Amino acid sequence: MNHNIGREAWESDCSLEIQSCLASIRQAERVLSEIVAEDFEYSVVFQQQINRAIDAFTRDGTMLRETVDTPMGQARKVTQQITLSPEVARAHIYNQARVGTMVRTQVQAALRAISQLLRGADLALEEVNFHTALVCYRGCIEQVGHLAVVAKQLGALSEPANFDESCRVLNEAYDLMAKRLYSTRVSWMALAQGHDFDELIRKDRVAYEEHPDRVNIGAASCLKGVDLLDKTTKGTRAIYNILCEFTHPNVGNLIISTVQASPREDSQGVYWIDKALSNSAVPIVIEQMPQLMEWIFKVVNLVLVDLQGRILPDLESSEARILTTAQVFTKEMVKRNRNLMDPYAPCPCGSGKKLRFCCGK
Secondary structure (H helix, E strand, O other): OOOOOOHHHHHHOOOHHHHHHHHHHHHHHHHHHHHOOOOOOOOOOOHHHHHHHHHHHHHOOOOOEEEEEEOOEEEEEEOOOOOOOHHHHHHHHHHHHOHHHHHHHHHHHHHHHHHHHHHHHHHHHHOOOHHHHHHHHHHHHHHHHHHHHHHHHHHOOOOOOOHHHHHHHHHHHHHHHHHHHOOEOEOHHHHHHOOOHHHHOOHHHHEOOOOOOOOOOEOOOOHHHHHHHHHHOOOHHHHHHHHHHHHOOOOHHHHOOEEEEEEEEOOOOOEEEEEEEOOOOOOHHHHHOHHHHHHHHHHHHHHHHHHHHHHHHHHHHHHHHHHHHHHHHHHHHHHHOOOOOOOOOEOOOOOOOEHHHOOOO
């Protein structure tokens, strides 16, 4: 194989299966780019408005909270009724009923990342930059795995039969989506408010810390999603582990940069292997281990097929179910609080209609 060649020449030397997988990956990128809304807009309730009220009630003992077990794990539950101001009550209704919007936002954000990573991988291959391409593919697997976990957890939520159950389901869905959509390992509030760089860069200063009366949005390991994908696309975890070799400072850095290796014996009878590293040539590992790239491209392609054929439809179905649940919740809340909501305000359920023509009928 000629090492100093372009993408087209390199691909022409590959197996038909590799060429087919690459064509499918590029087609998936085009499809996902079309799914992604060019200008996606969404609104969220200003959480501080609700948090301040919760903090006030917690401080004066009006509100009690306890930890309860739910199908999604442990969650904190209000165990004593409280009286909210009309503004905070409205904010709370909108906040609980807009979980469907959070699902849509999660999908849009993840698809944007996946589309950009696939595009980056393709551009890298065009420049015969395999290192960057493999790092991008690893990121794609992580993003798809994250969506797979969201789809599974939302699918496990029960169908509410009445108002009380709709409240519980929306609470669980909200906690779930808050953790998935806003998961982090750093305190973004500390970053926004920090002015002293020496203080800000301290590890304990920027690290995320759970608040006792907030949803825990601490980021979990992405391996759960990768292992979940491995159940439907066998080999995902193994390929992911291989891709990690090119992301971490492991031997993969050396392997993916080596473009020539020649054995020789010197005058003293010592055997050597002379190696050459390059940033603009096809690595020798591609020539010596063609099945490695074949496996990588094949698994990435199958993961994208799983994303389009199963995961995205499941998330769309869950969003529709949450909308129905939100409508049960909103209708009852409007019924119980006749003068609380403006009938011509947007309906809290997120349908896009005015309240009077939706859940306020």
